[in-house]
Amino acid sequence: MAIAVPPDLEPATAEEVLAYAAERFHPRLFVACSFQKEASVIMDMLLRIEPEARFFTLDTGVLFEETYETWRAVERHYDVRIEVFKGISLEEQARRHGDELWARDPDACCGIRKVSPLEQALSEVDAWVAGVRRDQSPLRATTPKFHWDEKHDLWKVNPLADWSDGDVWDYIAANGIPYNPLHDRGYASIGCTHCTKPGAMHA
Numbered sequence: 720m721a722i723a724v725p726p727d728l729e730p731a732t733a734e735e736v737l738a739y740a741a742e743r744f745h746p747r748l749f750v751a752c753s754f755q756k757e758a759s760v761i762m763d764m765l766l767r768i769e770p771e772a773r774f775f776t777l778d779t780g781v782l783f784e785e786t787y788e789t790w791r792a793v794e795r796h797y798d799v800r801i802e803v804f805k806g807i808s809l810e811e812q813a814r815r816h817g818d819e820l821w822a823r824d825p826d827a828c829c830g831i832r833k834v835s836p837l838e839q840a841l842s843e844v845d846a847w848v849a850g851v852r853r854d855q856s857p858l859r860a861t862t863p864k865f866h867w868d869e870k871h872d873l874w875k876v877n878p879l880a881d882w883s884d885g886d887v888w889d890y891i892a893a894n895g896i897p898y899n900p901l902h903d904r905g906y907a908s909i910g911c912t913h914c915t916k917p918g919a920m921h922a
């Protein structure tokens with residue numbers, strides 16, 4: 720597929736980046752919702768721009784109860800329904816690959832529970848939005864606000880790329896929006912119960 724040169728959205732604010740993405744791609748625009756604090760900000764911001772915006776989550780089946788509660792809280796707060804993508808059941812995974820695959824072969828477990836469902840979700844749209852920030856890790860330091868995602872073959876939008884942790888918290892406080900309470904207990908990044916530790920940043 721021939722890819723057009725992307726517009727330079729680097730000087731744009733997060734709202735401007737989301738407005739551009741909504742205008743160009745909605746309804747073939749999907750927001751990845753991990754129920755971490757960045758997802759709360761993006762949801763709040765985008766729904767003001769496009770009330771019919773679409774959100775999805777990858778339910779690995781081993782998320783924290785606080786994450787499931789945050790999921791329910793944001794659906795209530797914004798009156799939205801978050802589309803769910805998931806792999807085989809945990810029982811089926813254990814039957815095929817043995818118990819506690821995450822402990823023996825985390826790449827295989829992630830492949831089943833995260834990578835395949837993500838590919839399925841992204842196959843339905845032309846662009847997706849994620850809450851990646853450049854200051855989260857050296858690997859993310861050069862994240863553009865808008866770019867062609869070679870790996871998944873669609874556009875990727877990172878409206879919070881140049882936001883700091885403090886910027887995210889300021890937005891949450893100023894707008895009184897729901898967020899995952901695990902952040903208040905020292906979790907910088909929140910994923911599956913088996914693989915997330917307080918303070919740790921997962922990829």
Ligand code: SF4
Nearest residue numbers: 821828829832911914
């Ligand atoms: S983060 Fe851990 S439990 Fe979750 S899918 Fe990956 S290996 Fe499995």
